[in-house]
Amino acid sequence: MSFLEAKEVRLETLFSNARESYKVPKYQRTYAWTKDQWSDLYYDITSLSEDEVHFLGSIVVIPDEGHRIGINFFRLVDGQQRLATLLIWLAAIRDKMKRSGKPELASHINETFIFSKDWSESKEIRVPKVKLGELDDEAFLCILNNTDKRPNHLIFECYEYFYKKQVPDDFWQKILKNISIVHVNVFNYFNAFRLFETLNDRGLELSAIDLVKNFFLMKVANVAHIFNKVMLEWNEMYDKVRDKEPVKFLRRYMLATYSGKIAVSKLYDEIQKRVAGQTPQDILQFAKNLNSRASIYQSIYEKTFDSIPINTKLELLHLIEVSPSYTLLINTFPYFLEDKLSEDEILKILEMIEIFHIRWGICKQATSKLDSIYNKICIELSNLEPTEFVNHIHDVLSNEIKNNTEDNLFKRNFEKLPLKPGERRSKYILWKLSQPTGETIMNINEIQTEHIMPKNLNRQWKQYITNISKSSQSEVEALHKENRDRLGNLTIIKGDWNRNMSQKLFSHKKADYYNQSEFKVTQELVSSTNWTFYEINQRSTKLAEKALEVWKWS
Numbered sequence: 001m002s003f004l005e006a007k008e009v010r011l012e013t014l015f016s017n018a019r020e021s022y023k024v025p026k027y028q029r030t031y032a033w034t035k036d037q038w039s040d041l042y043y044d045i046t047s048l049s050e051d052e053v054h055f056l057g058s059i060v061v062i063p064d065e066g067h068r069i070g071i072n073f074f075r076l077v078d079g080q081q082r083l084a085t086l087l088i089w090l091a092a093i094r095d096k097m098k099r100s101g102k103p104e105l106a107s108h109i110n111e112t113f114i115f116s117k118d119w120s121e122s123k124e125i126r127v128p129k130v131k132l133g134e135l136d137d138e139a140f141l142c143i144l145n146n147t148d149k150r151p152n153h154l155i156f157e158c159y160e161y162f163y164k165k166q167v168p169d170d171f172w173q174k175i176l177k178n179i180s181i182v183h184v185n186v187f188n189y190f191n192a193f194r195l196f197e198t199l200n201d202r203g204l205e206l207s208a209i210d211l212v213k214n215f216f217l218m219k220v221a222n223v224a225h226i227f228n229k230v231m232l233e234w235n236e237m238y239d240k241v242r243d244k245e246p247v248k249f250l251r252r253y254m255l256a257t258y259s260g261k262i263a264v265s266k267l268y269d270e271i272q273k274r275v276a277g278q279t280p281q282d283i284l285q286f287a288k289n290l291n292s293r294a295s296i297y298q299s300i301y302e303k304t305f306d307s308i309p310i311n312t313k314l315e316l317l318h319l320i321e322v323s324p325s326y327t328l329l330i331n332t333f334p335y336f337l338e339d340k341l342s343e344d345e346i347l348k349i350l351e352m353i354e355i356f357h358i359r360w361g362i363c364k365q366a367t368s369k370l371d372s373i374y375n376k377i378c379i380e381l382s383n384l385e386p387t388e389f390v391n392h393i394h395d396v397l398s399n400e401i402k403n404n405t406e407d408n409l410f411k412r413n414f415e416k417l418p419l420k421p422g423e424r425r426s427k428y429i430l431w432k433l434s435q436p437t438g439e440t441i442m443n444i445n446e447i448q449t450e451h452i453m454p455k456n457l458n459r460q461w462k463q464y465i466t467n468i469s470k471s472s473q474s475e476v477e478a479l480h481k482e483n484r485d486r487l488g489n490l491t492i493i494k495g496d497w498n499r500n501m502s503q504k505l506f507s508h509k510k511a512d513y514y515n516q517s518e519f520k521v522t523q524e525l526v527s528s529t530n531w532t533f534y535e536i537n538q539r540s541t542k543l544a545e546k547a548l549e550v551w552k553w554s
Contacts, residue, residue: 004184004185004186004187004191005184005185005187006058006182006183006184006185007182007183008180008181008182008183009180009181009182009183010053010176010177010178010179010180010181011056011086011175011176011177011179011180011181012113012176012177014181014183015087015090015112015113015114015129015176016112016113016176017116018071018116018117019070019071019072019116020071020072020073020074020116021071021072021073021074021116021127021128021129021130021131022061022073022074022075022076022083022129022130022131023064023073023074023075023076023130023131024075024076024080024130024131024132024133024136025075025076025077025133025231026133026134026231026235028076028077028080028133029238029242030133030135030136031080031081031084031132031136031140031154031155031158032081032154033081033084033085033154033158034154034157035157035161037081037085038085038158038161038162039161041085041089042161042162042165045174045175045178045179046167048174048178052178053178053179053180054178054179054180055180055181056082056179056180056181057079057082057181057182058078058079058181058182058183058184059076059078059079059082059083059181059182059183059184060076060077060078060079060184060186061074061075061076061077061079061183061184061185061186062074062075062077062185062186062187062188063075063185063187070118070119071116071118071127074185076130077186079181080130080132082181083129083130084130084132084136084140084155085158086175086179087114087128087129087130087143087144088140088143088155088158088159088162089162089175090109090113090114090172090175091114091143091144091146091159092159092162092163092165093109093162093167093171093172093175094106094109094110094114094146094172095146095163096163097109097169102169109172113129113176114128114129114144115127115128115129115144116128116129128140128141128144136153136155139153139155139156140155142156143155143156143159188221190218190221190222208247208250208251208264208267208268208271209238209246209247209250211268212250212267212268212271213234215268215271215272215275216230216234216275216283216286216287217230217231219275219278219280219283220280220283220284223280226280226281226283226284227280229284229287230283230284230287233284233287233288233290233291234287234290234291236291236294237287237290237291237294238294240291240294240295240297240298241294241297241298244297244298244301247264247267248264248323249294249297250267250271250290251264251267252297252326252327252330253289253290253293253330254267254270254271254274255327255371255374255375255378256293256327256328256330256331256374256375256378257289257378258270258274258379259375259379260375261371261372261375292334293330293334296329296330296333296334296337297326297330299333300314300326300329300330300333301318303315303318305333305336307343307346309343309347310343310346310347310350313347313350313351313354314350316354316428317350317353317354319424319425319427319428319444320354320357320358320361320424320425320428321357321424321425322353322354322357324367324370324371324374325353325357325370325374327371327374327375327378328349328353328374328377328378328393329349331378331381332346332349332381332389333346335386335389340386341386341389345389345390348390349389349390349393352393352394352397354551355551355552355553356397356400356401356405356553358429358551359401359405359410359551359553360400360404360405361425362405362410362413362414362417362547363404363405363409363410363413364413364417365404365405373396373397373400376396377392377393377396380392380396381393397553398553401553407548410547410548410551411544411545411547411548412544414487414540414543414544414547415486415487415488415537415540415541415544416486416540417486417487418484418485418486419485419486419487419490420485421449421451421455421485421490422449424444426449426490427444427447427449427492428444429487429547430449430487430490430491430492430519430521431447431492431519431521432550433521433543433546433547433550434492434519434520434521434522435520435550446494447492447493447494448492448493448494449490449491449492450490450491450492450493450502450522451484451485451489451490451502452489452490452491452506452509452525452531452536453465453480453483453484453489453506453531453532453536454484454502454503455484455485455502457476457477457480458503460503460505461503461505462476462477464505464506465480465532465533468530468532469532469533469534479533480533483533483536483537486536486540487540487543487544488535488536488537488538488539488540488541488542488543489536489539489540491514491519491521491522491525492519492521492522493513493517493519493522494517494518494519501513506528506530506531509525510525510526510528514526521543
């Protein structure tokens, strides 16, 4: 038998074949196309001249076992997004035809291209040309059957998008006659995954998560009971991380499990090497481990552990972008869930991560080095008892702080380093320097960063600074550029803030807002008489000294 059978067909031929229908395998992702893809398809087709053909790529299918009298089903290994979208578009055109007084044409589109007919228990039944997965098929059938449509599903949004488009009455013919697809029958799953492997070798841009899935399924394709279990574990895993950058999760898992740094571009190759000689049972265990860590990863992102203090701390850490530390956290949190690490121990680890990352960032150390640091810790923890974890993490990070972010370097950088005022980390630093009580929770959406001396100086401010400092206007402009984004010139405000207030002179800001602020770091500004570069420098030094206390490494 051939490895595959490929033929180019027009969409009209594909959908009008009354003896063929397609089913999406359980392991496939849910429907995921959005307006970007819908609009691309719409403009590609509407811009075609009468004789032009739009090539929509290939679909990869596997025939169901045995040949039936009636409809023969194919499992749709690749192509569900395109075929589902085209059927939704045809359904939208059908419904508009029916409502515009053309029921015969609507019926023709429905019975010829959207549904096939089959027999079951001596009754004629309608079979949709494509059957989607469990999470999509109910919504998809609502569209195909023209029944009540509910919101909050991409399939309904897709239908509304195409229904609102104004096209000529015969446009359905252009969709069917001017779209070409290559129908690739690979006969079995093993061939399907070999095909994806070959396409990747030849430059097909698939994400690492897709490639790893295909590789795993190819490795277990001939062991049916393990194949189904791997599919189940993989789908559960993917559902947990689908909106949390799955490739990053996969890389974090590898860094937490295996020694050595792994670049995103080499992720698939590295996993392939790690599992190349393993048995189907080993592949299943890998998928189970991945799924288990995905649960931890999801809880870290969504802050859903059974501990309010831990969830609160994770919420705050999210503001300062400590995601490299998730490599360590997906390895330590399982011990917390198994009662082998206490809440206090986890909180100590999270506190160390905050201090380490704040100091690392302020001292301008390379973010890329963090992966190696956390990878080293994870591998070393695998040889220790949970009771030793906190001390070992402390020892490793202490060495990094001593060599890269020691107190004098941290203080100097904190005084001089310009910050990005709009960043969450800058807001968090200022909020933490306000010494909030343990009960206070930061709502990042309620807090704005304020330049005390405005980011852009108006005429009044230039005159004010020139008069006090006895400097020339060019000197003022140069010093302003150098000092405007230093921490000493930034504070935080909450609630309604008139943007016009930002350009007010310092005396007006003090009287009208700063003295009423709930943040200590802002209230303290009231004690200053003037606000020039001298005050910015003095406040920067004061805040740097306070930062040494707040993010002290002991």
